Amino acid sequence: MKLRRAKEFLITQFKIIMGNRFGFVGASIIVFFCVVGLLAPIIAPHQPWDTLRDSNGKLAIMRPPSMEFLLGTTALGRDLLTQMLYATRTTVLIGLVSGLISMVIGANIGLLSGYYGGKMDEILMRFTDIIYGMPFLPFLIVLIALFGRSLWFVIIAICCIVWRTSARVIRAQTLAIKQRQFIMAAKARGCTNFRIIYGHIMPNILPLLLLYTAFNIAWSVLAEAGASFLGFGDPDNLSWGGMLYNLWISGKIRTAWWWFAPPAICIVLLVSALVFVSRAYEEVANPRLKQR
Amino acid sequence: MLMKIENLKTHYRITDGIVKAVDGVSISIKEDEVFGLAGESGCGKSTLIRTIMRLVPDTAKVNADQLQYRGEDLLPLSDKEYRDRILWKEISLVPQSAMNSLNPVYRVGNQLAEAIQTHEPLNKAETRERTHQLFKGVGLQPELTRNYPHEFSGGMRQRAMIAMSLALDPGLIIMDEPTTGLDVLVQERILRELRAIREKSKASIFLITHDISVIAEMSDRIGIMYAGRIMEQADSMELFNDTYHPYTLGLKNAFPSIQALDRELISIPGSPPNLSKDIPGCVFAFRCPFAIRECSYERPPDLEIKPNHFVHCIRTDKVDEFRERAGEKKTWQSSK
Numbered sequence: 001m002k003l004r005r006a007k008e009f010l011i012t013q014f015k016i017i018m019g020n021r022f023g024f025v026g027a028s029i030i031v032f033f034c035v036v037g038l039l040a041p042i043i044a045p046h047q048p049w050d051t052l053r054d055s056n057g058k059l060a061i062m063r064p065p066s067m068e069f070l071l072g073t074t075a076l077g078r079d080l081l082t083q084m085l086y087a088t089r090t091t092v093l094i095g096l097v098s099g100l101i102s103m104v105i106g107a108n109i110g111l112l113s114g115y116y117g118g119k120m121d122e123i124l125m126r127f128t129d130i131i132y133g134m135p136f137l138p139f140l141i142v143l144i145a146l147f148g149r150s151l152w153f154v155i156i157a158i159c160c161i162v163w164r165t166s167a168r169v170i171r172a173q174t175l176a177i178k179q180r181q182f183i184m185a186a187k188a189r190g191c192t193n194f195r196i197i198y199g200h201i202m203p204n205i206l207p208l209l210l211l212y213t214a215f216n217i218a219w220s221v222l223a224e225a226g227a228s229f230l231g232f233g234d235p236d237n238l239s240w241g242g243m244l245y246n247l248w249i250s251g252k253i254r255t256a257w258w259w260f261a262p263p264a265i266c267i268v269l270l271v272s273a274l275v276f277v278s279r280a281y282e283e284v285a286n287p288r289l290k291q292r
Numbered sequence: 293m294l295m296k297i298e299n300l301k302t303h304y305r306i307t308d309g310i311v312k313a314v315d316g317v318s319i320s321i322k323e324d325e326v327f328g329l330a331g332e333s334g335c336g337k338s339t340l341i342r343t344i345m346r347l348v349p350d351t352a353k354v355n356a357d358q359l360q361y362r363g364e365d366l367l368p369l370s371d372k373e374y375r376d377r378i379l380w381k382e383i384s385l386v387p388q389s390a391m392n393s394l395n396p397v398y399r400v401g402n403q404l405a406e407a408i409q410t411h412e413p414l415n416k417a418e419t420r421e422r423t424h425q426l427f428k429g430v431g432l433q434p435e436l437t438r439n440y441p442h443e444f445s446g447g448m449r450q451r452a453m454i455a456m457s458l459a460l461d462p463g464l465i466i467m468d469e470p471t472t473g474l475d476v477l478v479q480e481r482i483l484r485e486l487r488a489i490r491e492k493s494k495a496s497i498f499l500i501t502h503d504i505s506v507i508a509e510m511s512d513r514i515g516i517m518y519a520g521r522i523m524e525q526a527d528s529m530e531l532f533n534d535t536y537h538p539y540t541l542g543l544k545n546a547f548p549s550i551q552a553l554d555r556e557l558i559s560i561p562g563s564p565p566n567l568s569k570d571i572p573g574c575v576f577a578f579r580c581p582f583a584i585r586e587c588s589y590e591r592p593p594d595l596e597i598k599p600n601h602f603v604h605c606i607r608t609d610k611v612d613e614f615r616e617r618a619g620e621k622k623t624w625q626s627s628k
Contacts, residue, residue, distance in 0.1 A: 118350075181392035188345055188385045189407040189456065190375045199406075203397040
């Protein structure tokens with residue numbers, strides 16, 4: 001029964017995304033990046049931090065794309081294709097994990113404060129306001145100064161910030177749903193608050209929830225790229241932003257177009273893909289968009 | 293006595309005072325009886341049942357001399373005790389506008405199952421069997437349990453809600469406006485359903501509506517509510533044939549009757565009082581054509597004019613004159 005329901009759910013989501021041209025393109029791009037990230041260690045031709053020599057035995061420094069090095073090499077003679085593959089892995093991981101965690105936080109805060117109202121609402125929403133006032137980068141700098149540069153602190157920092165928008169939107173929607181007659185009816189037949197929040201209100205705002213999940217992941221990818229480009233990323237786990245940071249400190253940003261282009265293009269592609277998918281959900285949450 | 297309510301008060305706190313939505317209601321419902329409560333919109337009917345069902349918000353202050361179900365005091369029970377023992381097992385509800393009382397994202401059968409499983413540890417097969425039985429009981433095909441609410445018509449949803457209220461064989465079913473928003477044919481079918489249920493089950497029905505004809509048709513006993521108080525309460529034949537309260541007389545004028553089709557309908561001018569104001573006397577005095585100065589001095593008692601016939605009025609001695617004059621239009625127009 002549970003399994004069948006989960007299958008039904010997934011099929012519906014699949015239909016929503018695939019039934020929309022934007023959604024299809026976006027989903028394809030995302031799936032592509034996920035697969036590349038998963039397979040990175042297998043398909044990568046070299047190690048990301050190895051200094052390479054070409055077939056003539058010379059150090060392969062700052063080589064433009066060629067048959068030997070498909071995406072060229074860095075100023076320290078490292079293979080850019082390999083770096084791109086590993087960076088995809090890190091970026092997608094950070095994006096997904098922090099996007100999903102911030103969705104869980106945002107959804108719960110929104111649901112609880114919308115449903116209970118009163119003091120609970122006041123406390124949670126003022127807390128959200130405080131988070132709204134918090135700038136991401138300074139927050140990350142403080143966190144890293146305290147704990148050191150690591151993948152997980154980047155994820156934690158992103159989670160702490162990104163949930164705020166979804167919390168507000170979901171609270172607003174919860175306020176609307178909880179006034180509906182069927183919530184009163186559920187209460188009358190003895191449903192607990194827990195059951196009403198997660199069993200009756202949440203399924204009714206699911207399209208919105210998924211829409212904001214996609215937004216949150218997109219925002220997380222961007223935030224991670226920004227942080228890494230400024231040098232606050234994990235030095236052991238290269239990401240797209242981290243590649244741009246390496247390029248920047250090598251001082252070759254004006255000449256090495258082959259170094260600059262792939263991570264930049266990929267960031268743009270992944271973020272737009274996520275926005276495309278969220279657009280497919282937006283049409284479910286807001287059917288008026290469909291008529292256009 | 294199935295349910296005994298004495299001097300029940302539900303007051304809402306608002307920013308600038310207190311709204312006395314229910315202000316001293318005393319009614320009693322016997323076993324195997326239909327008690328009809330009639331009143332205009334905003335008279336506190338819904339607040340009364342929400343108080344019984346414990347659905348009032350925290351801003352409400354509930355107070356009563358007695359609120360008993362089969363001799364057990366309900367007020368001291370904790371919310372959990374109430375939910376575990378009384379709610380749905382003993383007292384169930386068909387909510388107002390049953391049209392919107394089903395969650396659109398779940399199959400109707402699953403919502404019935406939820407009502408059952410919240411209160412009784414039945415397994416899946418037993419629950420499914422029970423929902424099928426309940427659907428058959430209200431004249432719906434058992435296969436329809438697999439449908440979603442939007443695939444139901446208004447009448448079907450109303451039936452589904454009635455089936456849900458019968459799920460645990462309660463002693464008292466509260467029905468909040470069960471026929472409002474349905475066309476007359478469906479209304480008639482729902483009423484027929486209710487009568488059939490009465491024959492099959494022993495449950496008493498507490499029927500709440502602003503439609504006096506529904507009440508007249510269904511009820512054994514009737515209460516007339518106005519501005520948070522019960523104006524008159526009697527067995528239904530008695531209430532219509534031997535009316536004492538001016539408000540009830542006014543209501544009778546405002547409804548068409550089969551016996552006197554050519555009779556002109558007379559409405560009661562004015563509107564109910566603001567319940568956040570403190571009214572020392574009779575709440576109907578402002579609109580009552582027979583009000584004298586004494587009416588607004590102090591709250592009238594619930595006089596037991598005849599056995600089991602209560603009237604909330606101090607001028608019952610003049611009732612013959614009232615009945616005579618109540619049929620004339622100018623009587624009502626002359627009151628402010």
